[in-house]
Amino acid sequence: MKKIYIIILTLSMSLVSCDQWLEIEPEYTQDAENFFNTEEDFQRAVIGVYDLMQTNYLQIWIGEIASDNSIAGGESVNDTQGLHEIDNMTHGGVNNELRDVMRFNYTGIARANFIFENENKIDFASKERLMAEISFIRAYFYFTLVNYFGDMPLIVDRRISINEVFQIDRTPKAEIYAQIERDLDRAIQELNWTNPELGRITKGAALALKGKVLLYQQKFSEAAQVFDELISTNQANYALVSDMNTMWLAVNQNRSEDVFTIQxxxxxxxxxxxxxxxxxxxxxxxxxxxxxxxxxxxxxxxxxxxxxxxxxxxxxxxxxxxxxxxxxxxxxxxxxxxxxxxxxxxxxxxxxxxxxxxxxxxxxxxxxxxxxxxxNYRAIRFADVLLMAAEAFAQTGNDARARVELNKVRQRAGVAEITSSGAQLLEDIYRERRLELSGEGLRFWDLVRTGKAAEAIPGFQVGKHELFPIPQVEIDLAGGRWSQNPGY
Structure with a gap:
């Protein structure tokens, strides 16, 4: 039927004179190759990149359910079965939620790369800011993928053909981290501390994410420098809100504590x-x-x-x-x-x-x-920044500064200040992260990166569960080139 329709359409076109045909302006038709001709085209495409960050519900679920903080729940153990498998540490390469993590983040990366591919097509006043925003978002997507899966294919600034899918290997995560840092450096350099449009990425968000990326790589000295710049400069006037009991109400969103928020x-x-x-x-x-x-x-x-x-x-x-x-x-x-x-x-x-x-x-x-x-999803709030800073300072021997940032969070909570030092101070900071940030999708990653997952999570196997398995269907679609993560 499709072939018949095309033949009929072609014949009908042949009955129209050339003059009539040239006068027709097909409405609502645009393909990838004639896009990015106006500033509006770029603006629309950038919003498409932002859109994929709204898959953050997976981060809240998996970051909590995989840890000791929560269980999967739901109507039955077969309701969203993948979450129950993650809860029980029985997950494998066939898991809908993990496949969604991979697909959604790579879709966001592909959208960003398509814009980068056309970056030099035209110039306009807001272009550098827009490119800096999607640099941040691409870094965020890749950071998520590295945390979940480790080594992953690294593709930047271009689209790939279907044939290339069968030729691309997993890139060592150290190289992916280097690209993440380059993207965040561009965002930090180009973006302002504030943006009148809520939800847009800012310099403060980029500094916060870079500090987090460095912390996760155990580059503690570099992380401390970034967090110090963010906290000391703070031209966005970030601050802890005074009332914890109402800060999670919708009317209290986009306040001083929100550094990187997904709208x-x-x-x-x-x-x-x-x-x-x-x-x-x-x-x-x-x-x-x-x-x-x-x-x-x-x-x-x-x-x-x-x-x-x-x-x-x-x-x-x-x-x-x-x-x-x-x-x-x-x-x-x-x-x-x-x-x-x-x-x-x-x-x-x-x-x-x-x-x-x-x-x-x-x-x-x-x-x-x-x-x-x-x-909104508060991906990084100022309390998290202060605690990450405290950790970075403690790891580099600056216990006095670590206590200052840690106790800002405890003072807001109305609990006694911490006076410890050395290894005990670091343990107090880890403990504080659970008290302050539970329910926000961060617990599993904190346990893994600090080496405490095995003692906290029943069924956790060292050498295996630090990473999630590559979805088997994606390995198959790549022609079997990718090896599975250890233990799966």
Missing amino acids: HSGLQGGDYGCLVCLQGNPAVGFHSIRNYVGPFYADGNSYNLPTQNLYDFFGNDPRRQVTILDLDAFIAAQPNPDDISYAVGGGGHTGYFNNKYIKRAAERGLPDDDLTSQL
Whole structure:
């Protein structure tokens, strides 16, 4: 039928005179080769690169569920089975969530590379800023891939043909890190500290991510220098917000503590078949209380449930109630507890919920509001910057400066200052990271990079689980050139 349609279309065209044909201007038709002719073309393409960062829900899930902070939860153990396998450390090369991580990040890289390929096609006033923004985002995508999978194919500034897919090998992660640093240096050099358009990448975000990248490579001296520049210069006026209890409400987004934030909107819907198509934050609905009927919160799917281990770890630290919703205690404290109900999912139940990224009745987006939360993902906030700085300073022997940055975070939390030094100070910083940042998708990576994963995560095998497996389907699509990560 397609061939018949083309023949009919061709014959119909032949009946039109040349003059008539030349006057026709086909609407809404544009291909890759005649794009990037205007500043608007570049602006639209850059937004397309930003768009792929909204797959951050995978980071929140896997970064918490793979650690000792939470269990997968959900309707059953077969509901999003890949998360349950990651939870149990039984994941292998066939895992939908891990394949999504690889596909989504490489899609974002491909979009960025297409723009870089056409960088010199035209000039306009905002071009250097736009190129710096996507330099940052490409670095962020590659950093994510290296953390998950280690060595990965490195492709920059160009598209690749289908034939090249069968010829590209995995690049050593040291080379990928070098490219990440080059991209971030470009972003740091070109970007301003602030941007009037919310969500745009800034110099502060680029400095923060570079410091994090250096820290993950154990380049502690270089990381300390970058964090010192960010904290000391601070022309964006980053600061810890005073009220931890309300900072995770939607009305308190894009405040002084937000250094690198991925924006979401509750105004555009979608469906479960394409979470990457959403503009909302689907993690929020997935984290929320199954079949909940009651005040303040709203119903959801009961995923990514905090563990008893995490709840007990907080002790009396006031950040426990900020981080974890103890649902039964919350219900018991209401004036009408008998009127409040919820369901327990077959995928596991702890009684606790992620109180940072949870659906609240007053913050619902458009239907299906499980998928359209307006809550942004705080990829790097200033508290994280201070704790990373403290770690870098402690690792380079500057205990006094490390305590200064660490205690800024503890002072905001209303807990006693740390006075330790040496190895104990470093342990206190690691402990503080869990107290401050749990629920935000960072715990697994902290455990891995500090060598503490095996003692904290049941089933974790040293030499294997530091990396996730390359999706087998991607190995097959590459013609079997790529070796699988050790142990899988």
